[in-house]
Amino acid sequence: MRSLLDWLDDRTGYRGLLRGALYESIPGGARWRYVWGSTLSFAIVVQFVTGLVLWAAYSPNATGAWESVYYMQHQMWGGWLLRGIHHYMAQVTIVLLALHLMQVVIDGAYKAPREVNFWFGLGLLFLILGLSLTGYLLPWDQKGYWATKVATSIAAITPVIGPALQQLLIGGAEYGHHTLTRFFALHAGFLPGALIVLVVLHVYLFRRHGVTAREPVDRPDGMFWPDQVLRDSVASLAVMATVLGLVLWTGGAHLGAPADPTEPYAAARPEWYFMFLFQWLKFFPAGFEILGAIVLPGLAAGVVALMPLLGRWKLGHRFNVGVAFAMIAGIGLLTWQAYAQDRSDPEFVQAKALAEIESDRMVTLARSPDGIPGGGALALLRDDPLAQGPRLFADNCASCHTWDGHDGLGNDPREPPSASDLHRFGSREWIAGLLDPERIATAEYFGGTDFSRGRMVRYVQRGIAQFDHEEQQQLSRVVSALSAEARLPYQAAVDSAEHAEIREGLELIQSEAMRCTECHEFRGVVEEERGPSLTGFASRAWTHAFVSNPAHPSFYGDRNDRMPAFGEDGILTEHQIGLIVDWLREDWYRPETPEPSPPAH
Amino acid sequence: MSDNSPDPEQPPRRGFLAGAAALALGAAAAAAPIFAGMAVVLDPLRRRLGSRDLVHVTNLSVLPDDGVPRKFTVQADRTDAWNTHRNVPVGAVYVRRTPAGVQALNVVCPHAGCFVGLAPDESQFRCPCHKSSFALDGSINDPSSPSPRDMDELEVEVRDGGEVWVRFQNFQSGRPEKTPVQ
Numbered sequence: 001m002r003s004l005l006d007w008l009d010d011r012t013g014y015r016g017l018l019r020g021a022l023y024e025s026i027p028g029g030a031r032w033r034y035v036w037g038s039t040l041s042f043a044i045v046v047q048f049v050t051g052l053v054l055w056a057a058y059s060p061n062a063t064g065a066w067e068s069v070y071y072m073q074h075q076m077w078g079g080w081l082l083r084g085i086h087h088y089m090a091q092v093t094i095v096l097l098a099l100h101l102m103q104v105v106i107d108g109a110y111k112a113p114r115e116v117n118f119w120f121g122l123g124l125l126f127l128i129l130g131l132s133l134t135g136y137l138l139p140w141d142q143k144g145y146w147a148t149k150v151a152t153s154i155a156a157i158t159p160v161i162g163p164a165l166q167q168l169l170i171g172g173a174e175y176g177h178h179t180l181t182r183f184f185a186l187h188a189g190f191l192p193g194a195l196i197v198l199v200v201l202h203v204y205l206f207r208r209h210g211v212t213a214r215e216p217v218d219r220p221d222g223m224f225w226p227d228q229v230l231r232d233s234v235a236s237l238a239v240m241a242t243v244l245g246l247v248l249w250t251g252g253a254h255l256g257a258p259a260d261p262t263e264p265y266a267a268a269r270p271e272w273y274f275m276f277l278f279q280w281l282k283f284f285p286a287g288f289e290i291l292g293a294i295v296l297p298g299l300a301a302g303v304v305a306l307m308p309l310l311g312r313w314k315l316g317h318r319f320n321v322g323v324a325f326a327m328i329a330g331i332g333l334l335t336w337q338a339y340a341q342d343r344s345d346p347e348f349v350q351a352k353a354l355a356e357i358e359s360d361r362m363v364t365l366a367r368s369p370d371g372i373p374g375g376g377a378l379a380l381l382r383d384d385p386l387a388q389g390p391r392l393f394a395d396n397c398a399s400c401h402t403w404d405g406h407d408g409l410g411n412d413p414r415e416p417p418s419a420s421d422l423h424r425f426g427s428r429e430w431i432a433g434l435l436d437p438e439r440i441a442t443a444e445y446f447g448g449t450d451f452s453r454g455r456m457v458r459y460v461q462r463g464i465a466q467f468d469h470e471e472q473q474q475l476s477r478v479v480s481a482l483s484a485e486a487r488l489p490y491q492a493a494v495d496s497a498e499h500a501e502i503r504e505g506l507e508l509i510q511s512e513a514m515r516c517t518e519c520h521e522f523r524g525v526v527e528e529e530r531g532p533s534l535t536g537f538a539s540r541a542w543t544h545a546f547v548s549n550p551a552h553p554s555f556y557g558d559r560n561d562r563m564p565a566f567g568e569d570g571i572l573t574e575h576q577i578g579l580i581v582d583w584l585r586e587d588w589y590r591p592e593t594p595e596p597s598p599p600a601h
Numbered sequence: 602m603s604d605n606s607p608d609p610e611q612p613p614r615r616g617f618l619a620g621a622a623a624l625a626l627g628a629a630a631a632a633a634p635i636f637a638g639m640a641v642v643l644d645p646l647r648r649r650l651g652s653r654d655l656v657h658v659t660n661l662s663v664l665p666d667d668g669v670p671r672k673f674t675v676q677a678d679r680t681d682a683w684n685t686h687r688n689v690p691v692g693a694v695y696v697r698r699t700p701a702g703v704q705a706l707n708v709v710c711p712h713a714g715c716f717v718g719l720a721p722d723e724s725q726f727r728c729p730c731h732k733s734s735f736a737l738d739g740s741i742n743d744p745s746s747p748s749p750r751d752m753d754e755l756e757v758e759v760r761d762g763g764e765v766w767v768r769f770q771n772f773q774s775g776r777p778e779k780t781p782v783q
Contacts, residue, residue: 078640371685
């Protein structure tokens with residue numbers, strides 16, 4: 001062993017290199033305050049290692065990026081942990097950078113002869129911010145997509161070269177495959193390459209100049225190895241413990257629903273360390289964005305870059321320290337303000353909650369036996385009644401209807417509802433309520449419509465109200481039979497169990513006693529068609545046709561109140577109507593092994 | 602570090618303890634990312650293909666009577682990491698009539714995995730890569746063939762009087778024994 005190492009040393013001189021690296025004299029001995037640079041090195045190494053492995057599982061294209069990250073996060077061994085470490089280490093790195101920079105400024109460590117190394121350090125700061133920015137897009141989820149759009153749109157306001165710069169960044173005229181390939185190349189190739197070069201130069205110059213010793217040096221000098229290394233190891237371990245704590249506390253890095261350029265996303269925010277810029281931009285009216293986005297931040301960076309020169313004078317150094325603290329305070333204030341405003345903005349709070357529900361739902365769908373189609377996971381979400389129904393209902397139906405008292409998304413209706421509440425439309429409870437003399441003319445049913453003075457309401461309030469016990473029994477069979485027409489999936493069990501009652505009810509619907517077919521067609525039987533057909537009432541086909549055109553002769557005909565013909569007038573596509581109908585019918589994919597119950601909108 | 606040659610700069614015993622502690626704590630700090638990274642790197646080891654059902658590949662009526670093979674694509678469901686594809690081409694087989702019925706061969710060469718072709722005169726199979734050659738029944742017909750075994754025969758059934766159904770499988774290449782890829 002010894003001779004082998006001797007041979008190796010003879011050929012490489014590794015011992016000299018090692019000695020040079022380890023036995024560096026530290027004036028005044030090892031200190032805890034010297035650990036920050038080493039913790040940053042540690043963080044960067046962790047990012048390189050975890051990043052390389054993530055790379056081995058990541059697919060940079062617009063129909064595979066989210067999917068590959070999902071697969072990593074939810075299907076691969078340790079993927080969530082790996083992503084979590086990479087994600088939170090990136091954030092901890094930003095904090096460490098800020099500490100390191102502040103310490104350098106406060107200690108005046110930028111002063112001659114260390115000016116150049118200060119600039120290398122600033123270069124590293126910007127590289128790492130660039131790495132954060134590019135990394136945020138790579139999962140291609142709603143959050144990263146919309147936040148990065150803001151960043152690249154800001155790039156576009158740069159004078160003269162802006163539009164070209166933006167186009168180069170995003171790899172074309174709009175976001176797509178090449179946005180990801182380019183951001184990935186930046187994130188995993190160009191920027192880390194530049195980072196390595198700058199780190200080497202930074203450490204080289206640091207070694208050349210030595211640590212900036214704490215004055216006065218009143219202790220004996222020490223060695224880098226092992227005293228300082230021990231402190232560095234303890235600090236690195238503390239950094240890692242913090243990161244692991246964050247990963248476990250938050251459950252790992254978040255993955256939102258896949259990027260969708262057609263779906264509004266009001267919860268778009270950058271990472272917390274860019275929130276101050278986000279907030280800052282709110283203060284600049286149209287025409288002045290360039291001032292806020294480019295000129296002033298550029299000036300601030302310029303002042304920081306000039307610190308080593310200003311610091312030659314005693315007053316200059318005080319000025320620098322003052323500026324550094326002012327910047328930290330300003331950034332802190334803006335960040336706090338940004339979060340405070342978001343917290344008190346109900347729209348944002350709702351958008352965020354909705355985004356959370358969608359990302360959970362997306363994962364449920366991706367795990368379904370059908371799996372993710374070749375065209376990407378977004379198709380699953382776009383075709384999912386549970387995800388799309390509430391949004392479509394809120395946009396198209398909720399100006400008149402409610403759903404369980406709200407607009408489908410949980411908001412109170414802006415105006416008092418002027419048409420029926422459609423929660424569990426067609427179910428036994430819903431029909432029983434319609435036939436309840438106390439309820440039919442309330443806002444839950446026909447209260448807000450022209451039909452509140454119509455024959456149906458009159459019949460329920462005068463006729464049904466007089467029913468004796470036996471007729472009440474018959475009515476409940478009618479309700480069961482009519483509701484069975486809907487073939488609601490959530491009622492399937494009771495519908496098949498009460499087969500006999502339902503058959504009886506079917507006959508009762510057609511009987512003169514119940515008077516349904518005086519106005520409603522049921523399986524071909526009707527006296528005079530005035531109201532909607534009851535054949536297949538509230539079934540998928542019935543509801544679909546009704547929404548397409550409620551004024552069709554088999555529904556309300558010319559007695560239709562205000563409801564638009566959503567299908568025939570082209571307000572909604574067939575597909576969209578289908579999503580609303582399936583959502584009302586609660587006909588959506590449910591995992592067999594119960595996960596957390598379907599989110600209530 | 603510990604067995605360094607005597608060195609004027611070598612720290613004393615306290616230094617050794619500090620060094621050992623530094624290394625141990627540094628290793629502890631690196632443990633989690635290394636563990637997570639290894640798990641992700643090794644994840645492919647637990648991926649299994651699962652067994653495929655027999656699939657309808659062709660009909661007897663299109664197979665020549667003289668026992669010359671014809672090539673067919675096999676369509677089946679396929680899971681490719683995060684994607685699930687329904688009824689897509691997953692491989693190809695040669696199917697031919699035999700005196701006993703039907704024979705199906707995987708097109709992949711057992712030597713190194715190339716796509717074995719049918720010679721232009723349809724007298725034998727020839728691998729374009731390393732020149733293994735096989736008789737039409739898939740057996741090695743050249744003593745100097747690089748292939749360690751005959752072409753891989755697949756389970757085949759004739760159903761409803763004329764439908765040819767094949768259980769498509771791939772096998773580990775380069776070995777004398779025929780081991781299915783699972």
